[in-house]
Amino acid sequence: MSRSLPPIRNFAFVCERVSVLVPEEVLVKNGFGYRTVNCIGQVGTGSILQAFEYGADQVVLLGCPEQECRHGIGAQNARKQVETSRQLLNLMGFNPEAVRFVPVSERSEHDDLFSVRLASNRSSGQKVAVGIEPENDDNFAPAGTKRQTDFVCIECGRCSGVCPVARTGLGFSPRRLMQKAGTEDAPLKTRALYACLGCDLCKTVCPSGKSIAEEILRLRVIAFQQGTQPVMAHDGVVQTLIRMMAKTTLPQNRREWISSDLRVADRGEIALWTGCAPYFDVLFKEMEVNQVGTLRNAVRIMNRLGIEPVILADERCCGHDLLWLGDVRTVKKLARHNLTQLQDAGVKEVVFLCPECLRTFKLDYPRLAGTQGAELKLKHISEFLFEHGFKPAGNGTQIRVTYHDPCRLSRHLGVEDAPRQLIGQVNGVELVEMAHNRSEGLCCGGTSWLECGAAVKLLQDRRLQEWQAVKAETLITGCGKCEIHLRCAQMSRGNNNKAQKIVNLIDFFADKE
């Protein structure tokens, strides 16, 4: 994608059958850039939002009416993608009607198709086209050459022996990547560079004592600077959303989820980091994801402890998923923005529900934003609640549960005890461990919304089997993303057993109150 092209204000996705009825000259006369697709149902939310990211004021999907679609579900799927895009635009503070599905038949009048509905912001009139901000607007230091590394691989192969992705037998070898990591012919254009989950399991065996995942991240940064883009899950919608959140002009509705029973503050010493919960609820509504509900439960628990947490009105994504794609420049902007917002609100301690946000603040922001924010105390909600003496209740009903360690929380940050100590206090709960737990716990398989292929599915199967083996009714996790990925795996295998639940730690406690 060229960043030097002028933004296209009106953009149409056109089903190839419809392109006969609405030819190029008509689109151009009406000021539209366009892309022809085989079927309008193929256009995903990620592509729609990307058109806005690159400057469109409105996006129309021109496709056959329901009853005339030769694929049967094209129009139906287009309506679904439009609805999801509208909900996301609404969260970002823009006019949702800027995206439309328009069924086109031989009877359609062209003038009707192009009645323009600009995506103005409801209050300020600001356009949705957040545009492309100029390159080199900060002094980001380039990642350096491929040789700039003190990582020495002696090719012992231990990493490949423990790596869950390598063990699927589908061809990934961290040893092969690391052999060449510091050389001029470092593997920058291979799919393998993006197969690593960053789970850090190999760090526990590598004689270098260093993190292979960090080395792989370094290579991804260089690859990104050279224009490499990996395969992304869900049409790249999460990455697009994050890039849009890095634009300074975004007028998002960050606090709409706060219900009247919750006590929150604009300023204060303790903040609750909300992450991308409202966006995930829109994207994964078919999985009945309710991360906003988890946020509400977290605030309720904090309120009961006498704490009214700050919820920032202009919080942005921490940038974790773009960082692991190699896009350091955008994450640097997000880091500065978020740290400034926290400082301006007088915050001294930040409590996180999402381990990936916590890791990014703790380990990555210092190298992206220098000393800014260095004085902040950063805690996972489980650590924070344990330290504040939270005692989860429970009516004594016997229940057997297991706990899934999120890689970012356990191996990256060493938080393993606090969630278990809290769960262990719930009256009637028996906590049993899966075969792999704590620092050896298996990854949920999903990482940074990169390609979700066969290896990921095998890993998820393995984790679900470990859960089955301990005969626990409920799998508790301390990460909203693990919850989504494991629930997805459970559903895609047709497991609709309502008695077997995957729940967030906070929702588990709330349910026992």
Ligand code: SF4
């Ligand atoms: S970090 Fe995890 S997925 Fe990546 S190479 Fe190491 S063990 Fe494999």
Ligand code: SF4
């Ligand atoms: S474990 Fe470390 S030293 Fe051994 S092959 Fe892997 S990267 Fe190289």
Ligand code: SF4
């Ligand atoms: S596991 Fe499911 S939710 Fe997660 S990336 Fe893969 S398809 Fe998406």
